[in-house]
Structures are given as structure tokens and as C-alpha cells.
Amino acid sequence: MDNSIRQYQIEWKNHLYSSISQKKVSVKLVHYLSDSLIKVILRDRNEITYYLRILDEALRNCRKDQILLILYVIDGVFRSLHKVIPTESDLFKFISSSFQENVLVRNEKKIIETVPEEDCVNVLKLLTIWIDRNDFTLIFLKGWSNRLVEDLNLMDNDVNNTSTAITIDKPMTTHSNTTTTTTTTKTSETTNSVGNSKKRTLEYIDKIQNNYESSLKMAKKTAVRVEFFNELPNEMIYTILKFLGILDLIKLNKVSKFFRDIVNSWPFFKKISFEEQPTINILYLHGIFRHYQNITHINLSYCVGASDSVIYTISQYNPHLEVIIIPGLSFSSPQPLENLIWRSNNLRILNISQIQHLSNTLFKCIKSKPKLEKLNISCCHSLILLMLQCNTNIPASLVHLNIDCYCKTFDSYSYNIALMGFLNRLNKACGLKRIEVMDVDTNIVKSTIELVTNNMWKMASIANNMAIDNLLLTEKKSTLNRRYLNGTTAIYQASKQGHYITVELLLRTGLVDYRIPDAQGCTPLIVSKNLATARMWSNVLGDKLLNISDSQHVVNRGGVRGEVKVSDVDKLNQLFVSVVQIIYKYIDFLKPLNNTFPKNPMGKEIDEILDFHIRFPKHLVPQNEIYRQSILILSSLLKDISFLRETYIPESKDNYYRMSLINQTIRDDIYFDQLVLTKQQQKSILLSLLM
Structure with a gap:
């Protein structure tokens, strides 16, 4: 990072903390903090991560009487933002969702539960301003207002029975062209001021409720005529939709304006996986990663639609990534991947297995990640060579490293010599505890770090059933469905090699998913090598698969009979079992x-x-x-x-x-x-x- 930029950021942080400690935020200081932050974000949107972290730390560590001051700074940022960026732009949505998820939501409990009672009116005023300007999502602001009302017990019949009151010496203006001013609060014993203050609070609450309800009312006029959805509370609707997958939300987004507004106005998820949809449309991918900009976990395993342009879009709009799992993808050049890893400052887990033609620059990007804990570069031949020949320190946070080669490209003896040199060069500060490697000669390679040579996939390939039994006792059950070379699983490999006893052994665990396909969409049943393996599949899964009807009928609450079509994978597996039975007949x-x-x-x-x-x-x-x-x-x-x-x-x-x-x-x-x-x-x- 440029020293001038770093100095600029430190100066911004010092100004913020000094103003908070003095218990006041002047108009001039708010102008400075907001304008300088906006200027940096317009130059490079990824720099927002630093400022979000500073505001998050300030809210977590501040006293309860300083909370409102930090909220004023955030309000000033969005006032300045509206002057230079349209509300409908992608950049504004990115900044809004980043502030909401990484600052406000993270500190929601502290803000709502510890903010002083005398500051609650001003917090509600801020909520009203944010609704008028459309700074954050309505459901989020409504939740805050409801909790404030519930905590304060601000009901109409309580106004005349309260013994204390809140008076505002300098009420905060609601004009969008002015800046939030310094407010002071004091306690009064006058019952008239009690009623006036409480009534003003209730007016702001009513305005929030009316704005929110009117927007949903307009949306519901064009909603699909599903009776039970209209009867449910709005919060329950969002809770239900959180259980939908990404493709289901995309389809729901096209049903009506009501559902479109709901889907587009709420960050339903931070974890996105397309592992079960390898042929998704590339336009869908671009739209998803542009709209949902607070994603922390992404899984594009063997996804055909993940091209260079999609990776560029992810790196541009999603700076908060912590987990990147993209094995088996193909790129025309290593630059998109370099850009993605370089911008992911919070990266903890990286899986780029089976990606070829990677550069030394990418290796440097990986080594520069201070929080990296798990790294999988299996079958990335160029990166494995760079790792084994590495003379500099690897990240101290790295705990798990996979440098195995399932395709047996490397010579075993040369690999062992290089691995021994790599282990000798590791310094004492290294935190590595487990390394997955090729077949290791214990006479050559000796290390205190756990070296893993056997896995379920390798043992299934050679039908080593005794070793599989031992692995089932020591390894996690999730490794049964782990995907290896070309997206194949252990049971896939056993079926392809014709080891029907191994297939039966794995199926008996009851944890194997036989529907997981390889990178080309073929399931373990379809690749059965011989009739003996196919008959074993038919005997074990025949009744289960043949009982799947062409469509599963469901009846919804309105009494309408609907159908859920069986997936293509299940249909092909079902036909496979039927054909095997016909062959033996x-x-x-x-x-x-x-x-x-x-x-x-x-x-x-x-x-x-x-x-x-x-x-x-x-x-x-x-x-x-x-x-x-x-x-x-x-x-x-x-x-x-x-x-x-x-x-x-x-x-x-x-x-x-x-x-x-x-x-x-x-x-x-x-x-x-x-x-x-x-x-x-x-x-x-x-x-x-x-x-």
C-alpha cells in the first residue's frame, strides 16, 4: 500500500476517535470524515474495507453515550454520498449493503440494547431520515424501530404515566442538504415536556411504520394470489425465504413485483454454492455477484459458467470473501484468479485444485494472505513445484496444506526429495499441522508434521477395503462425499473400476451421496464398469429409486394440486436401475x-x-x-x-x-x-x- 494512502487512513482514524472521546461531532468534522471517505471509495471501492473495520471497532469499543456520535458520522457519509452517486447505482448499493452488514448489523445488539434512553429519540429520527433517503433496507430499519419501541415501552397509554422525560436542546434537522449537528440532552422533571417528547417519538415511529407498510401494501397489489403469504407477518416471510437456494431465489425474483422487491432488498445469504448446478447461465452469475455484495463464502466447484469475466466480477464487487472454493475451473489466463485472491484480504480457506497454467505472481498473492488457514493446490502442478521449491516463509496462519497429485504426474522419488527439502526449510514459526501428499517413502521423508498419504478416493480406486474401514473410524464422515480428480467421489471411483464390494461397503455407512456427479455430470451408477457392479446398485437402491414417481404431487394450503418434477439426475438413475433389471430378465x-x-x-x-x-x-x-x-x-x-x-x-x-x-x-x-x-x-x- 502507498505510504501516503496509509498515512491518510491513520489520520482519518485519529480524527474519528478524537471526536468521539470529546463527546461531540462538529459539522466541520462530519464534512471532513464523510467527504474524505467518499473520495477514497470513488477511487477504489475495495478501500472501504479499512473504514468499515474502523467504524466496527469504534462501535464495539465505545461507551454507550458515544454510540449516537458514531451513527451521526455514518449519517454524514450517506448525506455526502447522495450528492455524488445516484441511489439506483451499483456502487451505492454496494456501499449501503457493506455498511449495513459489516457495521450496523454486527453491532445491532449493542446499539439497540445499550443506547441511552435520552438518545433514543434521535436514533429514531435517524431511522426516519434513512428511510426517506432509502439508505438501507426497509425490513432492517423496521426491525430496529420495533425493538426500540419494545424496549422503551413507548405506548400511547404510557405517555401520561411517565415520570421522566427527554428534551432536545438542538433538534437534528431532517433536510438532506444539511449536516447532522451536535445534540445535547438533559433530564427534566416537568410532566408537560414528558408528554411532548414521547409524542414526538411516537410520531417518528408512526412515520416509519406507515412508510414501510405503504411500500409493502403497494407491492402486495401486484403479488401472486397466494393466500397464506398475504396472511403471514413480513418478518416470517423473510425467515421462510432464507431457506431457499440461490436458483430458487432467482426464479422467485421473476414471479411478481412483490417478490422481486423482497429478494432485491434483503441480503438473504452470505454463502453461495453452485456445486449442484454446474451448468448455470453465465448471465445469472454476473447478476448475482453484482447484486449480493456481502458474500463471504463462494463455491464454484466444476462450474462450467465460471469464466474469466465472472471471476473479474466477483473480485470487483465482493471484497469480503473468506472462503473461495473453485476447483476444476479453466481460465484463459491466470490474471482473473490473481486479481480475486489479491483483493480478498480476509481469505481463510482457498481451494484451487486442478487449475493449470498458474503463475509465480499467483503464488506470491497466496503467500501474502495473513489469515490463510487452509490451502488446497492438489494437481496444480506449477504451484506444487513452486511450493516445494519455496525458500521464503509461507503464511504463519496456515494449518492445512494439500499438495497431493491424484493424476500421478510427478515422479514419486523426485517428489519425495523435493518434499523433504520443503519440510527442512519450514521455520519454527510455521503453524502447519497437516499436509496431504503423494505416496511418501518414510526412509526419505521424516517430519513432525502429520503427512497424509491415504484418502478414501485412493483406497476406493484400488479396492483396499481394510484401509477404508480404518479411515471410516478415523476420518470425518464428510470425507465420504469429498470430490477429488475431475469432481469424482470415492464411491464414483469404486464403481468406475468395477469394485462392487467396495461400493457396497461405502453404501452401508448410510452417509454416501450417490447422486454427486463428476465434472461432466455423470453419476456413480452410470459409470458402472460391468454388470456385476450394476446389479449391486440395482439390489441396494432398486426399490428406493423405482418408487420415485415421474412427479411428486403436493397440495398447498389453498387446495391447489401442484407437482414437483423429479430431477434429471434421479430420472437417469431410475432408468439405469430399470434397464439393469430388464437386462437380467x-x-x-x-x-x-x-x-x-x-x-x-x-x-x-x-x-x-x-x-x-x-x-x-x-x-x-x-x-x-x-x-x-x-x-x-x-x-x-x-x-x-x-x-x-x-x-x-x-x-x-x-x-x-x-x-x-x-x-x-x-x-x-x-x-x-x-x-x-x-x-x-x-x-x-x-x-x-x-x-
Whole structure:
């Protein structure tokens, strides 16, 4: 940081603390503090972090009679801000949400519960001004006003029964062009001043309530006609919406103006994960990270839409990131990632596994993070080499380091030599307690730091069931669903290698999520190497998956019957189990030269095989045994020409689902050529399709 900027920040801090200690904030000082802060933010928006931290510390450490003075400074900042920035701009929303979340919300308990009673009227006046100027969200300001009213017990019937009162010598003006002035308070024994002060307080409360209720009233006129939502208190609506995921909120934002205002006016979450939506639209990502600017945790694991421009947007609008998990992403250059890490001053956890072509500059950015606790650079070959050859100190806060290489790119002996040199260079101030590494030769590498060579994924790859049993006793259960190379899990790797006993062992824990796909969207069931593994999946999960209906029916409070569609992942897994059962039912007809065919087949069985082929990932077709065997079974079922002409084809004319399947498969020349049929059989089937 430039020395002049640093000196400027120290001077700003000293002026703030000196004014607070003197129990007064002059108009001139408020002008100086607010204008100087705005000038710095306009030059670089990320500098706001320093000033937010200073204001946060001031509120946490100040006495209760100094709280109002700090709120006056914040008010002055927004008065100056309105002169130079429109309220609708992204920069204003960023500053507003930053102040609300990092200063006001963090100190809400102290402000509301410890502010002196004689200052409560002025706090309520500030709330009114902030509502008029639209500085912060309405629900936030309403919550503060309600709590103040509840704590003071300011009800109409209490006005005449109070023995003390609050009088204002210099009432604070509400004009937006003037600056907050110094106020002094004193206690009076006159009952008339009691009533006047209480009535003024109630007037401000009524204004806050009326403004808030009128805005919601206008919004509810255009709301969807869902009866129970209109009956719920507003605070309960927000509580309900907090449980929705990011994609659900995006959809809700488009329902009506009522829900749009709710979603856009409240920071529902600080943690965003797109791990289960790897193909999300890039425009959605840009919009989300521009609007929600107080995000602290972000997970973009194997997200296809996370391009260079998205990373730039995150670094520009989200300076408070503490956790960044972005394994498996691809960038055209390392600059976006360098910029993101450089601007994340509060970074604690960083996972950039399997990202290639990273630079020395990025490595320097990582080492400069003073709060970094966990770092995962597995399969980042260039960064692993830089780390092992590092001659300077790594962050003292670093506790967990992952420099493993699942793809076995490094030579084991050379890796061990480099690792031993790295461990010898670590100084005593280093806080490292655990390092995940490749296979280590204990004759070469010796260290007091825990070196982890085995993990669930490696053991599942080689079917080391005894080691898996030991890991289940020592490792956390969350490691069962941890994603490794190309987004694969331990059960995925066991299924892909055909280790069906290992798959069954992992499933018996009851904690494995078999729905987690790899980076290309394939689940552990789909990549089963052989029929034995596929049959094991069918035996263990068959009943559970087949009981999933095409749509789960729900009835809402208004008596309207609705449907929740089953996800594509569950549907494909369901079809996989059905096809495996069909294969074993007709396993005697798998011989290609067998001219016989099953008697009395079911049209549903043909439908399920065709649907399975349509949904099956195309890149797995050449080497997948289940797909090849299902082609042979389908060929056998289609040999029954009488069934095809008399039953299956006629029923498809009134069945749009079956007609769609036929048009995408049997009537497609490329697909039809895959079927194992003689020329005469092909001709008979094609003639049947023309009927």
C-alpha cells in the first residue's frame, strides 16, 4: 500500500476517535470524515474495507453515550454520498449493503440494547431520515424501530404515566442538504415536556411504520394470489425465504413485483454454492455477484459458467470473501484468479485444485494472505513445484496444506526429495499441522508434521477395503462425499473400476451421496464398469429409486394440486436401475446370433430402454457395458414383429411420450444402425414403423 494512502487512513482514524472521546461531532468534522471517505471509495471501492473495520471497532469499543456520535458520522457519509452517486447505482448499493452488514448489523445488539434512553429519540429520527433517503433496507430499519419501541415501552397509554422525560436542546434537522449537528440532552422533571417528547417519538415511529407498510401494501397489489403469504407477518416471510437456494431465489425474483422487491432488498445469504448446478447461465452469475455484495463464502466447484469475466466480477464487487472454493475451473489466463485472491484480504480457506497454467505472481498473492488457514493446490502442478521449491516463509496462519497429485504426474522419488527439502526449510514459526501428499517413502521423508498419504478416493480406486474401514473410524464422515480428480467421489471411483464390494461397503455407512456427479455430470451408477457392479446398485437402491414417481404431487394450503418434477439426475438413475433389471430378465437373449426373441414383451420395457439411451451421456457410449448390453436386449425385443405391429406401434399414436421416444431413436438412421439385426429384420421393423 502507498505510504501516503496509509498515512491518510491513520489520520482519518485519529480524527474519528478524537471526536468521539470529546463527546461531540462538529459539522466541520462530519464534512471532513464523510467527504474524505467518499473520495477514497470513488477511487477504489475495495478501500472501504479499512473504514468499515474502523467504524466496527469504534462501535464495539465505545461507551454507550458515544454510540449516537458514531451513527451521526455514518449519517454524514450517506448525506455526502447522495450528492455524488445516484441511489439506483451499483456502487451505492454496494456501499449501503457493506455498511449495513459489516457495521450496523454486527453491532445491532449493542446499539439497540445499550443506547441511552435520552438518545433514543434521535436514533429514531435517524431511522426516519434513512428511510426517506432509502439508505438501507426497509425490513432492517423496521426491525430496529420495533425493538426500540419494545424496549422503551413507548405506548400511547404510557405517555401520561411517565415520570421522566427527554428534551432536545438542538433538534437534528431532517433536510438532506444539511449536516447532522451536535445534540445535547438533559433530564427534566416537568410532566408537560414528558408528554411532548414521547409524542414526538411516537410520531417518528408512526412515520416509519406507515412508510414501510405503504411500500409493502403497494407491492402486495401486484403479488401472486397466494393466500397464506398475504396472511403471514413480513418478518416470517423473510425467515421462510432464507431457506431457499440461490436458483430458487432467482426464479422467485421473476414471479411478481412483490417478490422481486423482497429478494432485491434483503441480503438473504452470505454463502453461495453452485456445486449442484454446474451448468448455470453465465448471465445469472454476473447478476448475482453484482447484486449480493456481502458474500463471504463462494463455491464454484466444476462450474462450467465460471469464466474469466465472472471471476473479474466477483473480485470487483465482493471484497469480503473468506472462503473461495473453485476447483476444476479453466481460465484463459491466470490474471482473473490473481486479481480475486489479491483483493480478498480476509481469505481463510482457498481451494484451487486442478487449475493449470498458474503463475509465480499467483503464488506470491497466496503467500501474502495473513489469515490463510487452509490451502488446497492438489494437481496444480506449477504451484506444487513452486511450493516445494519455496525458500521464503509461507503464511504463519496456515494449518492445512494439500499438495497431493491424484493424476500421478510427478515422479514419486523426485517428489519425495523435493518434499523433504520443503519440510527442512519450514521455520519454527510455521503453524502447519497437516499436509496431504503423494505416496511418501518414510526412509526419505521424516517430519513432525502429520503427512497424509491415504484418502478414501485412493483406497476406493484400488479396492483396499481394510484401509477404508480404518479411515471410516478415523476420518470425518464428510470425507465420504469429498470430490477429488475431475469432481469424482470415492464411491464414483469404486464403481468406475468395477469394485462392487467396495461400493457396497461405502453404501452401508448410510452417509454416501450417490447422486454427486463428476465434472461432466455423470453419476456413480452410470459409470458402472460391468454388470456385476450394476446389479449391486440395482439390489441396494432398486426399490428406493423405482418408487420415485415421474412427479411428486403436493397440495398447498389453498387446495391447489401442484407437482414437483423429479430431477434429471434421479430420472437417469431410475432408468439405469430399470434397464439393469430388464437386462437380467432377458439375459438369455444377449447372444448376438440368437434369432429367438422374448415372448410377450412389455411396451413399457422398450420405452424405458429408449429413454435411457436418449438420456445416456454420449461420451460414455463406446466403453459402457450396460449401454451395449441394453442395445442387444432392445434388438431382441424388436424382433417380435407381430408385437411391434399389433400392439406397440398402434399404442404410440395416442401416446405422445412413446411417439417422441420412437422419433428420437428407432426412426433415426444413426441410432437404428446400432441395433443388432439382420437385413430382413431391419426391413420388417421399418415397414412396421410406416404403418
